[in-house]
Amino acid sequence: MAFAHSIGGTLYRFSDLRTLLARASPPRSGDALAGVAAASAAERVAAQRALAELPLRHFLHEAVIPYEADEVTRLIQDRHDAAAFAPVAHMTLGGFRDWLLGAADSAALTALAPGLMPEMAAGVSKIMRLQDLVAVAAKCRVVTRFRNTIGLPGTLSIRLQPNDPVDDPRGVAAAILDGLLLGAGDAVIGVNPATDNIETTRRVLDLLDMVRTRFDIPTQSCVLAHVTTTLRAIEQGAPVDLVFQSIGGTEGVNRSFGVSLTLLAEARAAALSLKRGTLGDNVMYFETGQGSALSAEAHHGCDQQTIEARAYAVAREFAPLLVNSVVGFIGPEYLFDGKQITRAGLEDHFCGKLLGLPMGVDVCYTNHAEADQDDMDALLTLLGVAGVTYVMGVPGADDVMLAYQSTSFHDGLYVRAALGKRPAPEFAAWMERMGLDAASHAGALPLTLPDLR
């Protein structure tokens, strides 16, 4: 279906829903690179006005990628919960924005999530300012459990990311102790392996499990290897808590990652069969990020933020413990500067939360993007106000394996203190018991490992 809107005597036409969404998207380099961005500010606002008038129901009838062509579209349509959608079914997208900012409370938003399609969430985000994205996300409640409770009001969790350039166990262990001392690790202790093979994965899994059990830490561990590597590790009896995978919002981008919905379901079943969670059975961990579909030439003429929201439909199918966008990692050809990274991070968090996900954000940038620590401080603070489920914790904000900058352990301390947030309750009690905060102020290290003497 075609859409149109007049601005200042010029009629702007949009040939279909995916084009309308793309032209309405706030500016970012990746959409310009893909050739789907609005050609002028006036065209963008014309698309936003046309979008605001669009009935939400329209999304049930026009897919941005055809049902026959894409298994993610099939998942979105087949899983749509009409009863959950009913309370907002009469609204336009503009009316939906007003309702989200006004009458919608936490209970209504929780009940609505299964009735929302990702394109609806992406669409409404395009007519929202940063403060709208923050305010609505802050009303969303998503709680998940494995060995602790993540996402309770008043909490903010941290993934401890102790990466090492050569997967040296002593380097990984030193970074873990550093992070624990500074309050990180309640979301997960998660290592990106430098080499994605079964031997490395098993070695690091064993190390993480040893550290966790030695100090009796109420948390979970993960080696962020490819899902097929983790499946082999499970077969070989390795201590796998969470299964990780990078995912995207089209069948094609998932193929480029070497995964399908069937493979993800198989991996989740394998992790569930281990029954390692003590408080709950959320066993999946997903990472996403705007631009991956264009990078894989699998974007079907859609804008990168709409595709990103579709990745969240993939994630929620598998009841994950954790999901985060790695917002600034992909580079300036997709998100050019601090302004674009900030907006994208808040969009991703908002869309994920609205769709019912335990949404975290890797607040990050690369050295060839026009961004710096000030931009990260601003985005971290905004996300904290928005109730972000978790952020990353990297020693000194410098990931020496992936060669990018994320948030540091200190950043986690800052945002919790500034906003009155606590770690997950089980982890907070453990930190108290171990006297970690006082120790770090005193320069002491109450946690020791045999190999680190």
Next chain:
Amino acid sequence: MTAPARWATLRRFTTARVALGRAGHALPTAAHLDFQEAHALARDAVHAALDPAPVAAAAAALDLAVVAVASEAPDRRAYLLRPDLGRRLRAADAQRLPAAPGAFVFVVADGLCATGVSDHAPALLRAAVPLLRAAGMSVGPVVIASQARVALGDAIGEAMGAGMLAMLIGERPGLTALDSLGVYLTAAPRRGRTDAERNCISNIRPAGLQPAAAAVKLAWLAGAARRLGETGVRLKDEQPATALPAP
């Protein structure tokens, strides 16, 4: 009874920024400024231009001609925003390139960070060219390319009729490694080749893979590619470890 462990001992086990201490919840001043300095150097490195003189000198010493070309990206900003422009060769430059049918061609390119290129590319050329010649390969003129992405080599190789092409290009700078050089080897380089049709040697720098060791690896890959008739995923790096000289 041993003394209680001190936080600072962690620094012995990793190059990561551990045991930085704390000023309230924040980084102490020295650690904060250490980071700012590293980031400043990385930012400047992204925008530094490639110094062609050391590359030209190394080529001359090897009796190789040198040609300078540029991609269609007019400046650094366009280069960062439009990777597609960085893969296209300026038409006038394509016409200036000499024919080198079937030859092994080196392209030395700025990439995302030119800092290490003018240091490590000459060393790599000095070590690799004799090895390739000894294996019976004819080495063509050296091309110096600016505002270049890896795939610019395909357009260069096509214009010259190269048999094989090694792109020596600056890698994305991190806070700890500002001078990494990468090498991408492509057999029968022509526009439209994909990354799956290349073999890569990365992290070439004094604190990583030594340029001389990288040259040995490159020569091994080139020989294997010649026997296989292609580069890319089907060409596995099975070079015996003993073939590398001791560091």
